[in-house]
Amino acid sequence: KQEVTQIPAALSVPEGENLVLNCSFTDSAIYNLQWFRQDPGKGLTSLLLIQSSQREQTSGRLNASLDKSSGRSTLYIAASQPGDSATYLCAVRASGGSYIPTFGRGTSLIVHP
């Protein structure tokens, strides 16, 4: 059974810092990995999707990498802003059989001015 772990659980940084959020998964036979943002009491907004054949994806100040063999993905946020404050969720979709994503608990990020 796939287990997804996100470290750290919470992070508080001053504005302008570059930061890295980590996601690890136990079963490397994945189809893709998706990073989401969730604002308090709100839904999930897709940030980046990495297919199993890809090593990284970039969107603006966000860069997500994937190392399947080691079961890890990182989300890099450059020049963080207070508006980046949210919970960031990692979801891993298995290959073969079930295509249902397994979510991590998320990293709660606060960027203070």
Add this chain to the structure above:
Amino acid sequence: EPEVTQTPSHQVTQMGQEVILRCVPISNHLYFYWYRQILGQKVEFLVSFYNNEISEKSEIFDDQFSVERPDGSNFTLKIRSTKLEDSAMYFCACRGIRNTEAFFGQGTRLTVV
């Protein structure tokens, strides 16, 4: 940008009552999902739906739950007799055939009292 719409945004119901949560997926998407997130916990998969039938369901999705597409556009989740522990945020998601990215709605917050 196309979006997934969920109604209502918040529902309060008495224990034992039936509730129906509604979702309007993106129009050309064919795979539909329901997830829930109990406050402070992980996003959990409930059920997936394709070609007018359930394709997968989790152990959470017991006989109290049902899904349907009553009119070819709406996708509903019914809870027949709500329990206190059904209180959670319920998310609808969808994806297209070629598009492996899942798009989520903003969620319905269900409070059972």
